[in-house]
Amino acid sequence: MSDDVDLFAQQATNRRKSVWLVVGFILFFAWVGFGGDLAYALLSYDPATGTYHHAFPYIGIFCLAAASWICWDSWRNGSRRVLWSTGAWELIEPATPEQKQLMNVVEEMAIASGLPKPKVWVVKDDDPNAFATGHDAESASIAVTEGLLKGLSRDELQGVVAHEMAHIKNLDIRLMTLLAGMVGAIALLSDGLGRMGRGRGIRLDGSLGGRSSSGRSGSSRGGNPLGLIILALWIFTLIAAPVVSRLLAMAVSRKREYLADATGAQFTRNPMALAAALEKLEAASGATGSITRGAAHLCIVDPAPGMLASKEGFLADFLTTHPPIRQRIIRLKGMGYQQAKREAHAAAG
Amino acid sequence: MSTVVLLVVLAGIVLWVIGAYNGLVSLKNQVVNGWKQIDVQLKRRHDLIPNLVNTVKGAMEFERSTLDAVISARNRAVGATGVRQTAEAEGQLSQALGRLFALTEAYPELKATGNVAQLQEELTSTENKIGFARQLYNDVATQYNTKQMQFPTNLIAGLAHASPAELWEIEDAGERAVPAVDLSLNKPAS
Numbered sequence: 001m002s003d004d005v006d007l008f009a010q011q012a013t014n015r016r017k018s019v020w021l022v023v024g025f026i027l028f029f030a031w032v033g034f035g036g037d038l039a040y041a042l043l044s045y046d047p048a049t050g051t052y053h054h055a056f057p058y059i060g061i062f063c064l065a066a067a068s069w070i071c072w073d074s075w076r077n078g079s080r081r082v083l084w085s086t087g088a089w090e091l092i093e094p095a096t097p098e099q100k101q102l103m104n105v106v107e108e109m110a111i112a113s114g115l116p117k118p119k120v121w122v123v124k125d126d127d128p129n130a131f132a133t134g135h136d137a138e139s140a141s142i143a144v145t146e147g148l149l150k151g152l153s154r155d156e157l158q159g160v161v162a163h164e165m166a167h168i169k170n171l172d173i174r175l176m177t178l179l180a181g182m183v184g185a186i187a188l189l190s191d192g193l194g195r196m197g198r199g200r201g202i203r204l205d206g207s208l209g210g211r212s213s214s215g216r217s218g219s220s221r222g223g224n225p226l227g228l229i230i231l232a233l234w235i236f237t238l239i240a241a242p243v244v245s246r247l248l249a250m251a252v253s254r255k256r257e258y259l260a261d262a263t264g265a266q267f268t269r270n271p272m273a274l275a276a277a278l279e280k281l282e283a284a285s286g287a288t289g290s291i292t293r294g295a296a297h298l299c300i301v302d303p304a305p306g307m308l309a310s311k312e313g314f315l316a317d318f319l320t321t322h323p324p325i326r327q328r329i330i331r332l333k334g335m336g337y338q339q340a341k342r343e344a345h346a347a348a349g
Numbered sequence: 350m351s352t353v354v355l356l357v358v359l360a361g362i363v364l365w366v367i368g369a370y371n372g373l374v375s376l377k378n379q380v381v382n383g384w385k386q387i388d389v390q391l392k393r394r395h396d397l398i399p400n401l402v403n404t405v406k407g408a409m410e411f412e413r414s415t416l417d418a419v420i421s422a423r424n425r426a427v428g429a430t431g432v433r434q435t436a437e438a439e440g441q442l443s444q445a446l447g448r449l450f451a452l453t454e455a456y457p458e459l460k461a462t463g464n465v466a467q468l469q470e471e472l473t474s475t476e477n478k479i480g481f482a483r484q485l486y487n488d489v490a491t492q493y494n495t496k497q498m499q500f501p502t503n504l505i506a507g508l509a510h511a512s513p514a515e516l517w518e519i520e521d522a523g524e525r526a527v528p529a530v531d532l533s534l535n536k537p538a539s
Contacts (some may be wrong), residue, residue, distance in 0.1 A: 097467060104474035112481035154473070267481075346465065 010259060013169040018161045025182050026067045028241065033063025035234045042227030058295050067218050074181025079133040079141055079173075082180050088121035088143045098149040105158050106142060112267040113165045118142045127288040128152065128281050131298040132164040133177045138310055145288060150276055159264065159274030163300055166263035172256050176298050186245045190238050249297045257300075257323050258331065265335055275332035282325040289343065301325060369502050373509040376493040380514045383486035384432075387517070390478045391426070391439065397475060398423045398446070401468045405449075412452050419445045432515035443476065443528050483517045490514040 037057035044053035054277065074081075094100040103120060110117040118132070121143035128148040134140035142164045144157075167173050265271035281301045288303035295301050302322040402416055408417065422442040429438040450469065459465045494513045495508040 061401055097470065100467070101470055102479075104470065108474060108481055111478050111485065158477075200517045253460075 007263065010170045010172075010256075017250075018175045021175065021178055021182070022071050026064070027188075028237075029063045029070075030060065030065030031109075032234070032237065032241075033057070033060030035230055035237075036060070036063075039227050039234055042224040043231065045224060045227075060220065070181065070185045071178075074178050074185075075135055075343050076345060078135065078177040078181040079139065081184075082131075082133045082177060082298065083121055083141060083143060085295060086123050086125075086143065086290050088123045090246040091120040091122050101154060102144065102149060102161075105154070108158065108266055109161045111166045112162070113169050115140075115165065115169060118165075120144075122146060122149070123288075123290055125288050125290040126150075127292060127303070128284050129288045129301045129303055130160050130164055131291070131295065132167045132173050133180075133298055134168070135174045135177060136171070137168055141174060142168075145290075148281075151280055153273075155268075155270060155273035156277035156280065158268050159270065159277045160300060162200075162262075162264035162267040163260050163274060165267060166260040167256070170256065170260065170263065172260065173298075179245075180295055180298065183242075183245045187242045189266050190242045196294065206279065231280060255323075258328065261328055261332055262335070265332060269339075271332040271335040271339065275329045275336065278325050278329050278332070304317050366505055369505050370509050372389060373493075373506065373511050375501065376489065376496060377509070377514075379489045380486070380493050383482065383489045386482040387479060387486055390475055390482055391435070393510060394442075394472065394475045394479065395423055395427050397468060397472050398442075401449075401465070401472065404464055404468060405453065405456075405459055408456055409452065412449075415445070415449050415452055419449050422446075432517055436517045439479070446472065446476075487516050489517055 034057055037054065037060045040054045040059070041051060041052050041057075044050075046053065091099055091103065094103045098121070102122075106120050107117055115137045118134070118137075118140040119142070121141055121150070123129075123143050123145040125145040126147040128145055128151050130142070130144040130148055132142045141163065143161070148157070148160065167176075261271075261274060265274055268274070278301070291299060291303040299322075398419060402420060406416065419442075422438070422445040426435070426438040426442045429435040453459055453465065453469070493511070496502050497511045497513065
C-alpha cells in the first residue's frame with residue numbers, strides 16, 4: 001500500500017511540476033518579449049517630441065503567442081518530435097523473432113502495470129538504450145535501440161521495458177517530454193533573437209550615439225539609464241536561458257531514475273534482471289549517436305556519458321542527466337537479495 | 350434549526366451511501382474485468398498448445414508420455430470452471446509444459462527450425478501475461494474483499510450485491526515473491 005501512496009505522490013508531483021514548467025516557460029517568453037519591447041521603447045524615447053518610436057509591444061505579443069504555441073505543440077506533438085529526432089520507426093508488424101519478443105514483453109508489462117499498451121518504436125542504433133515519451137499513458141511510446149534488442153536476454157529486456165513503463169505510470173514522461181520540447185525551443189529562441197538583438201543593438205547604439213552627440217547641449221540626453229539596465233538584463237537572460245534550461249532538464253531527471261528502477265522491479269518482480277541489463281548497458285559505454293542532447297534526459301542510461309557520469313554529489317547532480325549506473329545496480333541488487341532472503345524464509349517456514 | 354441540522358446529516362448519509370455503493374460496484378467490475386484479462390490469455394495458451402505438440406510430435410516420438418500429459422492437462426484446463434478449479438488445472442498444465450520445454454533442450458534440431466522457438470516464445474509470453482494478469486486480479490479482488498468487510502462499507506455490501514471474490518492461489522514453488530521495494534531513495538540497509 002505504501003508504494004501506491006508513493007506512486008500517487010509522484011504522479012501529483014509530476015502534474016504540478018509540468019504546470020509550473022509551462023507557467024515558467026510562458027513567463028520567460030513574456031519577459032523576453034515585453035522586456036525587449038520596454039527596453040526598446042525606453043531607448044527610442046524622444047524627449048524632444050515626447051513620442052516613442054516603439055510604442056506598440058509587438059515583440060511581446062509575438063513571443064507570448066510563440067510560447068503558447070510551443071507549449072501546446074510540445075503537449076500535442078512533443079513525443080512525435082522526440083521520436084523523429086532519434087530517427088525511430090514504429091514497430092507494428094514484428095518481422096524478426098527479436099521484434100516479436102519485444103512486442104510480447106511490452107504487452108506483458110502493460111498488463112503488469114495495468115496501463116494500456118504503449119506504441120513501440122525501434123531506433124536504428126547499435127548502442128543499447130531505451131526511452132519512453134508522451135504526455136500520458138494513452139499517448140505513450142516506448143522506444144528501444146536495435147543494440148538493446150540484440151544484446152539483452154528476454155528477462156533483461158523485460159526489466160528495461162518495465163523501467164520505461166514505470167516512467168509512464170509515474171507521469172515522468174509528461175514532464176520530460178514537455179521539457180524536451182521547451183529546451184529545444186529556448187535554444188532556437190536564444191539563437192534567433194540573439195542574432196536579431198545584436199542587429200538591433202548596433203542600430204540602437206548608432207541612434208544613441210547620434211542623439212547624444214546632437215543632444216550634448218541638452219541636459220537630460222544620453223540614453224535612458226532604466227532602458228539600458230533592462231536591455232542588459234534582457235541580453236543576459238537570452239544568454240543564460242539555454243544553459244539554465246539544460247541544467248533544469250538534467251537536475252529534474254536524476255532522482256526519478258531510482259524510482260523508476262524500483263517501480264519497474266515491482267512490475268517484473270525480478271530486480272536482478274534489470275540489474276543485469278544495466279550492467280550490460282554500462283559495459284557498452286559507447287555513445288548512442290542517434291539520440292541527441294535534447295532527448296538525453298529521457299533515456300534509461302545517459303546516451304553520451306561524460307566525465308561526471310559515475311559521480312554522486314552536488315556538481316554531478318547538476319551536470320549529468322542520470323545517477324551513476326553503479327549506484328542503481330547496487331540498489332536493485334539489494335532489492336533482489338532481500339527478495340531471495342524472504343523466499344528462503346517462506347520455503348523454510 | 351434542528352431540522353436543518355437533521356437535513357444536513359441526512360444528506361451527508363445519503364451522499365456517503367451513494368459513494369460507497371458506487372465504489373463497491375466499480376471494484377466489482379474491476380474484478381470481473383481482471384478475470385476477463387486472465388481468461389483471454391488462458392484461451393490463447395490453450396490454442397497454442399496443440400500447435401506446439403503437432404510441431405514437435407515428429408521429432409519427439411520417444412517422448413509420447415510427456416506429450417500426452419501436456420494434451421490431457423490442456424483438455425482438463427479447457428474444461429475447468431471457477432477460480433479454484435481453473436487455478437489448479439492451469440498449474441498442472443504449466444508443470445507439464447515445463448517438462449516438455451526441458452525435453453526440447455535435448456533436441457537442438459527442433460529449436461533450429463525456428464517454428465518451435467517461435468511457439469516457445471509465444472507460450473512463454475502468454476504464461477508471463479497470465480502471471481501478471483493474475484497479480485492484477487488478486488490485487489483488485491483483495492481490495493474488493495477488504496472493502497466489503499470493513500465497517501461501515503459492510504452495511505451496504507448486501508445492497509450492492511457484493512460477495513467475496515475468490516483469489517487465484519498459487520502453490521507453484523517457482524513463483525516469484527514480491528520484491529521489497531525501497532522507495533526512500535536511500536541505499537538499502539543490510
